[in-house]
Amino acid sequence: MIRVGHGYDLHRLEPPPPAGAGQAFVLGGVRLDHERGPVGHSDGDALLHAITDAILGALGEPDIGQLFPDNDPRWKGAASEVFLAEAMRRMRTGGWELGNLDATVICERPKLAPHKSAIAARIANLLGVEPSVVNLKGKTHEGVDAVGEGRAIEVHAVVLLKRANG
Numbered sequence: 494m495i496r497v498g499h500g501y502d503l504h505r506l507e508p509p510p511p512a513g514a515g516q517a518f519v520l521g522g523v524r525l526d527h528e529r530g531p532v533g534h535s536d537g538d539a540l541l542h543a544i545t546d547a548i549l550g551a552l553g554e555p556d557i558g559q560l561f562p563d564n565d566p567r568w569k570g571a572a573s574e575v576f577l578a579e580a581m582r583r584m585r586t587g588g589w590e591l592g593n594l595d596a597t598v599i600c601e602r603p604k605l606a607p608h609k610s611a612i613a614a615r616i617a618n619l620l621g622v623e624p625s626v627v628n629l630k631g632k633t634h635e636g637v638d639a640v641g642e643g644r645a646i647e648v649h650a651v652v653l654l655k656r657a658n659g
């Protein structure tokens with residue numbers, strides 16, 4: 494009557510063109526000011542990608558890369574909310590609802606703390622759940638490796654699904 498799912502994502506962070514290929518920094522559907530942004534075929538929202546994969550994983554469905562291939566021009570620059578909406582559609586079709594979501598965002602900068610409640614509220618809104626269902630944690634990578642050097646952002650997400658109306 495319950496299913497657990499885990500999602501993970503990493504995106505490189507680069508300056509905007511012409512110095513790099515960084516896009517606007519969007520995390521959990523919220524635009525943040527930062528001198529670097531994610532490199533990706535879609536908008537590069539690592540948090541929404543990890544949540545999408547966690548839901549798909551709980552359902553035993555194909556993962557985000559299989560459903561939305563990064564060589565498909567339809568998804569170039571796409572808002573990642575589209576991917577999350579499809580995962581939610583499959584979840585509801587299968588008779589499941591979200592029990593809770595817990596995610597950990599790992600990046601050196603920007604600091605997540607000032608934006609955490611806004612991002613959590615946005616995610617709850619996208620998922621159509623109460624804010625208490627969504628928990629976010631922010632960590633640095635202690636200055637080491639690509640994430641610690643500010644060259645990448647990493648996200649882990651875990652969801653629990655329960656039978657709808659159960």
Ligand code: MG
Pocket residue numbers: 502503504533537538539542
């Ligand atoms: Mg991704």
